Amino acid sequence: MAHISIRGLTKGFDAQRAVRGLDLEIHDKEFVTLLGPSGCGKTTTLRLLAGLAAPDSGEIAIDGRVVSSRRGVLAPERRRMGMVFQSYALWPHMSVFENVAFGLTLKRMAAREVRERAERALAMVGLDALGDRTPAALSGGQQQRVALARSLVTEPTILLLDEPLSNLDAKLRERMRVELKDLQRRTGITFVYVTHDQAEAMALSDRIAVMNEGRLQQFASPLAIYERPANRFIADFMGAANLLAGVVEEEPPVVGAPGVVRVDPAIRLEALLPVGATKDKTVTVMIRPEDIAITRDTPDRDRNVLSGIVVSSSFLGNLVDYSVETARFVLRVQAARGTTFERAERVYLSVVPQRCIGIDPEGVVA
Amino acid sequence: MRAAAHVGRAGIATGDVEASSVARDAIRAATLGVAVAAFLLFVGYPLCWLVLGAVGLPAEFSPHSLVRAFTRPENLGALVNTALLAVGVGLLGVVLGVPVAWATARTDLPLRNVFHALVGLAYILPPYLTSVAYIILLGPNAGYLNRAIASMGIHGSPIDIFSAAGVTFVIAMHVYAIPYFLTYGALQSVDPSLEESARMLGARRWTMLRRITLPLVAPAITGGALLAAINSMALFGPQAFLGLPAQIVYLPTRIYGALGGYPPRFADASALSIVLVLVTVIGLSVQRRYLGRRSFVTVGGRGARPARHALGALRWPLALVFLVVVASSSIAPLAVLVAAAFSKVWTEPLTPDNLTLSNFVAALADNQIAARGVVNSFELAIAAATLAVTIGLAIAYLDLRSQLRGRRLLDYLAILPLGLPGTVLAVALLQAFVRFPVPIYGTIWILLIAYVARSMPIAVRGANAAVRQVDVSLEEAARVAGASWLTTIRRILWPIARSNLMLAWLLVFIPALGELSATILLYTNGTETISVAIFRLSDLGQLEVVAALSTVLIVVILLATLLTQWLAAGGQRTTSDATSI
Numbered sequence: 001m002a003h004i005s006i007r008g009l010t011k012g013f014d015a016q017r018a019v020r021g022l023d024l025e026i027h028d029k030e031f032v033t034l035l036g037p038s039g040c041g042k043t044t045t046l047r048l049l050a051g052l053a054a055p056d057s058g059e060i061a062i063d064g065r066v067v068s069s070r071r072g073v074l075a076p077e078r079r080r081m082g083m084v085f086q087s088y089a090l091w092p093h094m095s096v097f098e099n100v101a102f103g104l105t106l107k108r109m110a111a112r113e114v115r116e117r118a119e120r121a122l123a124m125v126g127l128d129a130l131g132d133r134t135p136a137a138l139s140g141g142q143q144q145r146v147a148l149a150r151s152l153v154t155e156p157t158i159l160l161l162d163e164p165l166s167n168l169d170a171k172l173r174e175r176m177r178v179e180l181k182d183l184q185r186r187t188g189i190t191f192v193y194v195t196h197d198q199a200e201a202m203a204l205s206d207r208i209a210v211m212n213e214g215r216l217q218q219f220a221s222p223l224a225i226y227e228r229p230a231n232r233f234i235a236d237f238m239g240a241a242n243l244l245a246g247v248v249e250e251e252p253p254v255v256g257a258p259g260v261v262r263v264d265p266a267i268r269l270e271a272l273l274p275v276g277a278t279k280d281k282t283v284t285v286m287i288r289p290e291d292i293a294i295t296r297d298t299p300d301r302d303r304n305v306l307s308g309i310v311v312s313s314s315f316l317g318n319l320v321d322y323s324v325e326t327a328r329f330v331l332r333v334q335a336a337r338g339t340t341f342e343r344a345e346r347v348y349l350s351v352v353p354q355r356c357i358g359i360d361p362e363g364v365v366a
Numbered sequence: 367m368r369a370a371a372h373v374g375r376a377g378i379a380t381g382d383v384e385a386s387s388v389a390r391d392a393i394r395a396a397t398l399g400v401a402v403a404a405f406l407l408f409v410g411y412p413l414c415w416l417v418l419g420a421v422g423l424p425a426e427f428s429p430h431s432l433v434r435a436f437t438r439p440e441n442l443g444a445l446v447n448t449a450l451l452a453v454g455v456g457l458l459g460v461v462l463g464v465p466v467a468w469a470t471a472r473t474d475l476p477l478r479n480v481f482h483a484l485v486g487l488a489y490i491l492p493p494y495l496t497s498v499a500y501i502i503l504l505g506p507n508a509g510y511l512n513r514a515i516a517s518m519g520i521h522g523s524p525i526d527i528f529s530a531a532g533v534t535f536v537i538a539m540h541v542y543a544i545p546y547f548l549t550y551g552a553l554q555s556v557d558p559s560l561e562e563s564a565r566m567l568g569a570r571r572w573t574m575l576r577r578i579t580l581p582l583v584a585p586a587i588t589g590g591a592l593l594a595a596i597n598s599m600a601l602f603g604p605q606a607f608l609g610l611p612a613q614i615v616y617l618p619t620r621i622y623g624a625l626g627g628y629p630p631r632f633a634d635a636s637a638l639s640i641v642l643v644l645v646t647v648i649g650l651s652v653q654r655r656y657l658g659r660r661s662f663v664t665v666g667g668r669g670a671r672p673a674r675h676a677l678g679a680l681r682w683p684l685a686l687v688f689l690v691v692v693a694s695s696s697i698a699p700l701a702v703l704v705a706a707a708f709s710k711v712w713t714e715p716l717t718p719d720n721l722t723l724s725n726f727v728a729a730l731a732d733n734q735i736a737a738r739g740v741v742n743s744f745e746l747a748i749a750a751a752t753l754a755v756t757i758g759l760a761i762a763y764l765d766l767r768s769q770l771r772g773r774r775l776l777d778y779l780a781i782l783p784l785g786l787p788g789t790v791l792a793v794a795l796l797q798a799f800v801r802f803p804v805p806i807y808g809t810i811w812i813l814l815i816a817y818v819a820r821s822m823p824i825a826v827r828g829a830n831a832a833v834r835q836v837d838v839s840l841e842e843a844a845r846v847a848g849a850s851w852l853t854t855i856r857r858i859l860w861p862i863a864r865s866n867l868m869l870a871w872l873l874v875f876i877p878a879l880g881e882l883s884a885t886i887l888l889y890t891n892g893t894e895t896i897s898v899a900i901f902r903l904s905d906l907g908q909l910e911v912v913a914a915l916s917t918v919l920i921v922v923i924l925l926a927t928l929l930t931q932w933l934a935a936g937g938q939r940t941t942s943d944a945t946s947i
Contacts, residue, residue, distance in 0.1 A: 075845070077847070077848045102844070106849055150847065
């Protein structure tokens with residue numbers, strides 16, 4: 001069992017590394033990612049979880065036992081957590097094997113058992129042949145695996161990972177992603193993962209906690225965060241988005257149906273509205289570039305259709321990215337390969353109401 | 367999603383947290399606290415007494431001594447002599463150091479590495495040993511050179527090393543290494559394209575040197591001259607060995623005189639010390655500001671090495687001139703001392719009948735003062751280096767690994783002894799410990815404290831570099847893996863930082879082994895050191911035994927220096943290992 005409760009956690013000597021009133025419930029065996037731009041407080045939160053820093057207020061409890069509060073902090077060595085550092089923090093004066101075995105030797109375990117368990121951990125990350133090397137003699141990806149083996153060898157119930165893939169090249173990063181996810185499923189360890197890379201967060205997590213300026217913005221599944229971002233910041237941070245400011249003109253007739261938003265005196269969009277968005281309230285309409293259909297002919301629908309001119313296009317391999325200038329805005333559109341549109345060509349853009357997401361510009365959904 | 371289900375049990379659990387973290391913090395706090403307390407006792411406490419002493423305390427509060435420090439003719443004379451010495455050494459340092467620096471850094475001069483190493487050797491030799499060597503070389507009547515001149519029919523010993531000029535010369539032969547190394551470093555980092563573009567615009571080599579290169583490195587040259595001048599004021603050794611016999615008195619020797627009489631005039635000594643400290647500190651801050659503000663030298667990471675100028679026909683003649691300068695400051699004094707050490711009579715040439723080992727027997731066994739000095743010096747240097755590096759490690763650790771308030775202040779306090787000449791430090795310690803509850807005054811412990819205090823800047827800088835080399839995440843990873851603070855220090859920090867800490871240890875050990883300027887005021891019968899034995903025996907004219915002692919000291923210093931070079935090379939290797947991970 002490893003259930004983490006973070007309540008009202010606050011830490012901040014300077015504004016950069018502040019965490020302000022963070023509440024988070026992380027379930028046993030869950031893979032949770034703390035996601036946000038640099039300085040959002042995600043790494044500070046991880047260090048607070050590890051016991052490497054003390055909170056100014058609030059508390060952290062593991063399975064109901066308070067391990068960090070303003071009154072005291074359980075020392076990191078007594079928390080039985082594992083941690084993978086961004087720099088890997090492999091000890092340069094020890095061999096790969098000694099690095100992995102270190103945590104076990106501290107437990108006064110029999111030498112034979114230490115050897116067996118360290119070798120098993122190295123085998124798990126596919127490095128059983130490299131135990132005698134020094135860390136400096138390994139590639140970045142191998143070092144990353146040693147760090148992983150070292151943090152898993154003591155069989156922690158919670159593993160903390162601080163941007164563990166950020167020092168790897170793109171190909172390796174993708175492979176390690178798959179391996180990490182697989183490892184988490186196999187071991188059933190609760191993972192708390194910190195990254196600034198939204199693609200990584202979406203690929204790995206059961207749930208993502210998006211943070212900005214020390215505050216939690218949204219805590220939900222990757223899909224929910226991508227499709228229904230709680231505010232403008234998240235919409236912008238999680239992938240590409242067209243964001244159009246507007247005013248609610250018609251409330252939805254029934255709950256869950258689209259309402260109408262005026263994004264321009266002359267342009268009205270049918271869009272899903274955020275909870276509590278009444279008439280005349282300001283909302284931002286988010287449209288993902290891949291949700292917009294681009295055609296030469298007039299589409300056979302009368303709402304949510306705009307016409308415009310292609311001003312630029314770039315071929316991205318799996319799709320084509322267009323900028324289309326309409327009467328009022330420039331919209332980003334992504335379409336599959338196939339029909340190609342030339343610069344200066346007149347096109348029609350359309351989008352179904354379910355993909356026009358009205359969001360509260362300042363909203364927070366925790 | 368907010369669950370309050372665990373709050374009920376939280377209160378009980380927090381109790382454990384508090385108890386365990388307090389117990390663990392106690393080990394850490396105690397370890398670091400003891401080190402900091404020792405540091406404050408060794409450096410801060412004596413400094414307070416120095417200031418109190420200068421205004422007549424504890425006897426009576428009066429500004430009398432401070433006034434007298436400037437009005438007494440003897441004191442004024444010492445002040446003037448010291449100022450003249452500083453100016454002379456500063457100028458001479460530039461004249462000797464800068465041309466050699468340019469030649470080794472930027473020309474195809476032969477034997478460049480030899481020159482470079484010999485300048486280093488000149489700086490390593492304790493300057494009082496150079497003084498002894500020059501007494502043998504240039505002493506009136508008996509000195510090698512004067513006898514050579516006499517044999518040519520000119521009598522009356524035209525060269526007398528026991529003079530203001532002699533003191534200035536011998537000190538310059540030691541400290542010209544400072545402008546040399548600073549200029550050398552600056553010349554090496556000049557961006558060659560700055561010079562090349564001047565050549566492209568039609569400047570001849572000499573014009574380029576005068577209008578581009580020289581202005582670029584001018585801050586290093588003036589900074590070096592200033593440092594050399596500041597250094598010269600504090601060098602008790604040559605001032606005493608060469609100045610006192612001719613009754614030429616400088617501030618340190620004047621302080622020595624004020625404390626040598628009965629009763630010792632502490633107030634006078636303190637007031638003069640304050641003057642010396644003020645001049646030193648002002649000089650250091652001017653030098654720092656000057657170097658900081660006017661550093662045009664571009665340390666480009668583009669790997670462009672400045673081109674070497676071809677000296678052409680001047681190559682060997684210039685090398686010969688420079689060899690005379692550099693050898694006179696290093697090899698020559700060394701050779702003279704070693705030759706005298708193996709001579710029955712130092713004034714005779716080193717022929718087979720004049721050869722003997724008896725001077726070494728005297729120095730190491732028969733002569734009580736010398737033999738005691740050797741033992742005391744080794745004990746003191748080893749203990750001082752160990753203690754200083756331990757304290758330095760604690761201060762560096764606090765600075766780099768804690769959020770403790772005042773840790774910056776500690777770091778700053780630790781470099782204060784840089785502005786304290788040995789003589790001044792001794793005056794401060796004498797007054798601080800003469801009425802200290804624990805008997806330290808008049809024991810070997812006061813010497814230990816003096817050595818530790820003097821070496822704090824080096825020890826703290828060295829330990830700081832050693833700790834900085836270990837990324838904090840390496841220690842954090844160990845904590846998360848289950849290691850306690852103490853285990854983390856022992857198994858992670860220490861093994862990685864060890865070689866750099868050893869380097870800091872040696873950098874304290876080497877100067878401590880030959881320390882004279884503080885020792886001379888603090889030793890008593892029984893706590894003599896090598897330096898004191900050399901001072902006293904040369905006063906008695908036993909130059910052969912002095913030479914033997916000097917030889918022993920030099921051999922140990924050279925071996926230790928080689929070890930530091932080796933460690934520094936090895937240390938760099940582990941640093942790159944650690945950062946590549």
